[in-house]
Amino acid sequence: MAQIGYWFDRRLQLAAPIREVSEHPIPRNTASWWYVFGSAALVVFILQLVTGILLALIYVPSGGEAWSSLQSLNHDVTLGWFIRALHGWGSNFMVAIVLIHMVQVFLFGAYKFPRELTWIVGVFLLLMTLGMAFSGQVLRFDQDAYWGLGIGASIASRVPIAGPAIVKLMLGGPIIAGATLSRFFALHVFVIPGMLIGLVCLHLLMVVKLGINEWPMPGRLVKKATYTAEYHELTRKEGAPFVPYAVWKDLFFAAFILLAVAACALYFGPFGPTGRPDPTIIQTVPKPDYFFLWLYALLSLLPPAMETPALLIGPVIVITALLLLPFLSGEGEKSWRRRPIAVLTILLIAISLGTLTHLSGFTPWSPHMNAWSGDPVPERLLHGTTALERQGALVFQVKQCRNCHSLGELGGQRGPSLDSVAVRLTQDQLIRQVIQGGGNMPAYGKNLSPAETTALVAFLETLHPAGQAPARDASRDVVLSDAQEKRPGAQP
């Protein structure tokens, strides 16, 4: 056995460099569970490569057949569903782990001198991971993929001057069709993975050459002049070989993550595909995968005028900031305990992304397309009402008001809930709002007959909590009572 090993090493001469890498000294306190996310990302990436190749054995990157080939993977090919599920869940885990790794590196100040380039390569690795996530969603060529491409094209088209050309370049033609899928296949399977593999190697090379970031101690400042010597002193005095001192934690965590991916794949199964990518089926509610849900929410909530600048300039600012970070704060304090702004930034971003993602779960900005015909008017709102008010409730449903306004928790949330609208608006204000719209509500003047408007407003006026009087116009009361008094024969 040893002889065979010797025979190979005589020719490959890899034993010495491998030993050097695996035994390179690391500061003892970095053998921590906080330092396992980078290697976990690598392991999940390898899982993606393997499962990706397995899927490519069956998958057909053709606009006409991709969807059917996914169906056959799900239902016909033995364990095809499981490989799809592994790949899909693997991508979710990879995005999550890469983000956690990045946050850890940021909070531990690991991007500071001399590891600036490692960080910059890492930023590109993040962008490529997101690129893989988006292009992967396109390869799952279903309705979500089709309309997701439409959204991508609509965003790209807003680039000044070059917009239409970029759209055609992205779609491979004038419409979303076979050529679009083929080019996203090339991106997802050849171009981005090739660059990812190259950059991962570079990233790892720098980790080994520059040494793993030492555990940040509050008050131990990074200075370019002295850092390298201090780091070598640290690893010399209290260093330990990476193998086996720290590697066992990486191994355990990697195995745990793989197990978690497999468990999710087994329990939840593969993602989609949803409906066939047929653009003539318009009864669809497209939604992106979870890592882009925050963007989906943001695009719904931004004021229209801010949207194009935010879409075009926002990414440039974010990426530039990430790339410049190690140059702007390449020295100084590493510990998060002494970097409150860094911690607050992370918290702010995490809370913002979390909130947006949460909102996208129930899309309060979208009309509920079937609320008008599906959601019942709560019984208590109809109890003891007049015929006119009931007619108004009918108008309310038939004219699809319910798609945007909820009653008793049911219905759309695009507009305000109307459970107590009579407390907020007087009769005149209700009529004006219905007829003229405004405040993000369409005007219904052309679409409601006077009788329908009267009935609708009569119904809306009944919508106030018991014991709370509806809003009324005091001046109107005065005018009406004046008129009453002036009427000939009126009793005082």
Add this chain to the structure above:
Amino acid sequence: MSNENLVSRRGFFMKMGILFNGLVAAALTVPIVGYLLSCITGGRANAYLSWVPLGPVSEFPEGETRLATFRNPYVTPTDGKTADTACWVRRIEGQQFQVFAVNCAHLGCPVRWFQQSSLFMCPCHGGAYYQDGSRASGPPERGLFQYPYKVQDGLVTIQAGELPTPGASASLAGKKPSCA
């Protein structure tokens, strides 16, 4: 060899070799870039935009808005169903029509027509449009895209072939129907 200004024979050949490779690479770049950009530049040559029939006028009752579908005039063999496209046809009266793209002018999701409230509503980000396609509410910055149309031999025909997008010079943006 002692004179540093002298270029050695091998050094010269190496430089010539690099130059030679550079020339070949430059020459190959032309067809490669031409191939990559053909989807942009090929538009005019392939006539992406052309007139497609949607159906006889009688299929579209006056005062109503109906969904019509057509096969994109520019197709490739692997397009499958994706080359089929839907559009909303509104017959105002007589020969007067409006043909709207289903794509929301915000980010392209398919809008649905609600006859009772005479509104188009988008399921994605909540855009809404009146029956004439003008913006009613929500994030869109403009009304629905309209295809130029004409009535020819009793058929409603539209000029289509490109995905309408809200970009500045998207071919359909802001164009009035060519005949009315």
